[in-house]
Amino acid sequence: MSAGSIERPWQRWAIRIGVFIAMLILVLPGAWVVLTAFRPNIEVLARPAVWIPQNLTLHNFLGIFGRLDTQQGLPVANYFINSMVISVTSTVVAIAVGMMGGYAFARYRFRGKAALFLGFMLSRTVPGVALSLPLFILWSRLGLIDTSVGLIIVYMAVNIPFTIWLTDGFFRQIPVDLSEAAQIDGCTRWQAFWKVEFPLARSGLASAAIFAFLTSWNEYALASQLTRTTASKTMPVGLMDFTAQFTVDWTGMSAMAVLIIVPALVLTFIVQKHLIAGLTFGGVKG
Amino acid sequence: MAEVRLEKVVKRYGKLEIVHGIDLAVAHNEFVVLVGPSGCGKSTTLRMIAGLEEISGGTIRIGDRVVNELPPRSRNISMVFQSYALYPHMSVRENLGFGLKIAGQGEDEIKKRVDEAAEILGLGELLDRLPQHLSGGQRQRVAMGRAIVRHPDVFLFDEPLSNLDAKLRGQMRVEIKKLHQRVKTTVIYVTHDQVEAMTLADRIVIMRDGHVEQVGTPSEVFERPVNTFVAGFIGSPPMNLIEAVVTTGKARLADGIEVPLPPDARVSEGLPIVLGFRPESFAPRGHSLHADARALSLSRTVVIAEPLGTETILFTTLGGKDVQGKMLAPRPVSPGEQLEFTLDLDRLHVFDHASGVTLR
Numbered sequence A: 001m002s003a004g005s006i007e008r009p010w011q012r013w014a015i016r017i018g019v020f021i022a023m024l025i026l027v028l029p030g031a032w033v034v035l036t037a038f039r040p041n042i043e044v045l046a047r048p049a050v051w052i053p054q055n056l057t058l059h060n061f062l063g064i065f066g067r068l069d070t071q072q073g074l075p076v077a078n079y080f081i082n083s084m085v086i087s088v089t090s091t092v093v094a095i096a097v098g099m100m101g102g103y104a105f106a107r108y109r110f111r112g113k114a115a116l117f118l119g120f121m122l123s124r125t126v127p128g129v130a131l132s133l134p135l136f137i138l139w140s141r142l143g144l145i146d147t148s149v150g151l152i153i154v155y156m157a158v159n160i161p162f163t164i165w166l167t168d169g170f171f172r173q174i175p176v177d178l179s180e181a182a183q184i185d186g187c188t189r190w191q192a193f194w195k196v197e198f199p200l201a202r203s204g205l206a207s208a209a210i211f212a213f214l215t216s217w218n219e220y221a222l223a224s225q226l227t228r229t230t231a232s233k234t235m236p237v238g239l240m241d242f243t244a245q246f247t248v249d250w251t252g253m254s255a256m257a258v259l260i261i262v263p264a265l266v267l268t269f270i271v272q273k274h275l276i277a278g279l280t281f282g283g284v285k286g
Numbered sequence B: 001m002a003e004v005r006l007e008k009v010v011k012r013y014g015k016l017e018i019v020h021g022i023d024l025a026v027a028h029n030e031f032v033v034l035v036g037p038s039g040c041g042k043s044t045t046l047r048m049i050a051g052l053e054e055i056s057g058g059t060i061r062i063g064d065r066v067v068n069e070l071p072p073r074s075r076n077i078s079m080v081f082q083s084y085a086l087y088p089h090m091s092v093r094e095n096l097g098f099g100l101k102i103a104g105q106g107e108d109e110i111k112k113r114v115d116e117a118a119e120i121l122g123l124g125e126l127l128d129r130l131p132q133h134l135s136g137g138q139r140q141r142v143a144m145g146r147a148i149v150r151h152p153d154v155f156l157f158d159e160p161l162s163n164l165d166a167k168l169r170g171q172m173r174v175e176i177k178k179l180h181q182r183v184k185t186t187v188i189y190v191t192h193d194q195v196e197a198m199t200l201a202d203r204i205v206i207m208r209d210g211h212v213e214q215v216g217t218p219s220e221v222f223e224r225p226v227n228t229f230v231a232g233f234i235g236s237p238p239m240n241l242i243e244a245v246v247t248t249g250k251a252r253l254a255d256g257i258e259v260p261l262p263p264d265a266r267v268s269e270g271l272p273i274v275l276g277f278r279p280e281s282f283a284p285r286g287h288s289l290h291a292d293a294r295a296l297s298l299s300r301t302v303v304i305a306e307p308l309g310t311e312t313i314l315f316t317t318l319g320g321k322d323v324q325g326k327m328l329a330p331r332p333v334s335p336g337e338q339l340e341f342t343l344d345l346d347r348l349h350v351f352d353h354a355s356g357v358t359l360r
């Protein structure tokens, strides 16, 4: 820290306190949810409130999986599988299609390119919920209500334009010379892509994949309209199972929320390695 | 055998024509340099030969094949890019061996040929490094190594030295020349630097605005430029070019000075011309290159003197224009000094004023 020597002690403390407050605001709600997931119901509901957890338990998790006699379990496993299938499928398709689209935008000239690109971006300006009613009518005519396929299509439609936009940027950063050099070295255009451009764009594709996955994994508004039963309900929609007409099972809901957060965190950590490797690659120039 | 023949080669982007029907024949193992100012279509021409740009018209032959429709990989060429275009995610060894691997060569053969190329270019210790850990000159060498491992019919170079500093550029120029002597192959080399062109080329192709202006050996384009463009482009410092009018077999300059024209100049009375002479043909008495030449004495005032060690460039005026002279075996000269210059009359160039075409 060379800059440290210039800062006065009070400045340093002001910065630390500022960062602390910002982190508190950012982290506290999430931390509170996680904490609630591991606390007994009685403590959470206590009046006056018990701020410092007295004892931690896995009771809530056992409860939502139906492992307790006192409480009927929820089809969490079904929700989890639905969420996984829907998110992974829509992500894989969005990345495959989006990568090709992004490559096309970055490398080829074609008529209407600018308009098409703008169109993709404009599609992002429409809030998803505004589409829920037309989507609902359309999907019910097509028999796609309460099916995984129905949601997969919706999420693909959301993710593909975004992936195209993101990967276009990444492919643009890779000099065209590299693909040309590979073609002169004996590659077809296809081989040049897979052997040279794809490996260099991998970090970009990884970040696009995280975005796409998290978008599908966390989406609630559309999923709550288009799903009905365990056939297609996803984890975020399943959260609402914990609200009854007059009560909310806060601990159960928090436990489920933790189950939503964990896979997202794990994925982000796995892919993060690629992101960092990719960033150092970016230092190559000329 | 790999000659390269371009016949009436045209490049158009939409309606815009960039290259206007180029004819060029490059002989087997010849080193040909395309030179011209930036934007004149050198790279475009080279890229059409490489197969990286579609050919809008005419034919390109490599060896006895018409390659117009062939993709780059089927042309048996290799190319060194200005950016080097090394694969950033591959080590030097993998970069060098990439083409051979794609061609399906065995491990042993790849290793043998990579080691051979590394030996020629002195890349031995660098083989396991990534391109990002190499200096500019080393990257340049790797790029050349990648070009030679495949033993192609034709090497194409697109401004390979322009990202290097002046000193390294000089060294690499010599290396490229040595490489060509060792690895005999047809070479087509693009540069905007006339010094590079003069030093490397067997033959130079001077281009302007998508046209070929002149093709010739370095001494031909230097001694007998076909027009004022070539005359001004080749040589450093550039040739002095002064407007004049033919008057009784002499060139009369704007300031009234009359210069006898060479007897073989195809001029008529009253014709507006451009008189050209190189700085080395215009020197103070006793400091010229050709002491015994027919010469015209002119007393001029030196405006600026640029000492370069073995010679001094003298800036003065003639015919209302700034001109440069070259003083060999120089002595100190100060601005404002009046010197007796000799203009070498055997080395005058005469061009038509309207078309710029040579009249000798």
Ligand SMILES: Nc1ncnc2c1ncn2[C@@H]1O[C@H](COP(=O)(O)OP(=O)(O)O)[C@@H](O)[C@H]1O
Pocket: B013, B018, B036, B037, B038, B039, B040, B041, B042, B043, B044, B045
């Ligand atoms: N894709 C393109 N579309 C339109 N014009 C182009 C394109 N590529 C190059 N040009 C034009 O062609 C001309 C020649 O370019 P280039 O061959 O790169 O010149 P050089 O290599 O001699 O500097 C330039 O004027 C350039 O603007």
Ligand SMILES: [Mg+2]
Pocket: B042, B043, B044, B159
């Ligand atoms: Mg160029």
